[in-house]
Amino acid sequence: MERRLPPVVARLWGREIPSRRGPRPGLELDTVVGAAVRLADRDGLEGVTMSSLASELGVATMSLYRYVGSKEELLVVMADAATPEPPPINGRAWRPYLTGWTRANRDFLLQRPWLLTLGQHAPPLGPRTLRWLDRALAALESTGLSHAEGINITTTLTGYASRQAALTHAMTATTGTVSEEVGGLVEYGEILGAVLDPAEFPALDDAVRANAFGAAEVWIDDADFTFGLSLLLDGIEALIARKADDRPTPIVANP
The missing domain is CATH 1.10.10.60 (Homeodomain-like)
Incomplete structure (x- = not known):
């Protein structure tokens, strides 16, 4: 039926x-x-x-x-x-393709931040959103990973793109009392330095005193996104290598 x-x-x-x-x-x-x-x-x-x-x-x-x-x-x-077509694969290997795929995912969410709210309520159901899933799975076909692993990878990269788009949108928004007073990562670090108790937040307090947030502000344009994405892709690469090592070695009969 x-x-x-x-x-x-x-x-x-x-x-x-x-x-x-x-x-x-x-x-x-x-x-x-x-x-x-x-x-x-x-x-x-x-x-x-x-x-x-x-x-x-x-x-x-x-x-x-x-x-x-x-x-x-x-x-x-x-x-x-409102979702654009995904980038074409054009013969690219899985890593460069998923790099561009995730970046394109983030970029269209930045152009239409209202999509960030919609994406939290339902899995992709329409032809355009499902084409993004299809292309990512197609890029992973030659890696030896299972279909389930491919879907988990795609979900993880989609979530990363969404979080990065939401963070960038929040940091660049000009409306709202809190965002106006915080302004950027330098101001954020200064506010944290004024309220953190070193006994309760020792590691975060050390990072604030080392000006970690001020140093991170130079990443706002793109390097922070690339850094996090590289960590995720390195993990995928390690998973592919581990799966390859776990495959049984074929037995060759003596001539």
């Missing part, structure tokens, strides 16, 4: 059976979702409501439920529509 798809998945993949009842819809789903993405780009995710979207499209709010069953479904479809 064929599994019945959740309505939002059917919409994402064009598998929804059109209703024969009622008047024919006057819009396309792509038009509705495109308008919602424009609202999010302009006003943030909090600016996307069914009423604001209806106003943007010049239709009645209730008419939108012909295209998406709920606000939650709309957000899932928006996440897929």
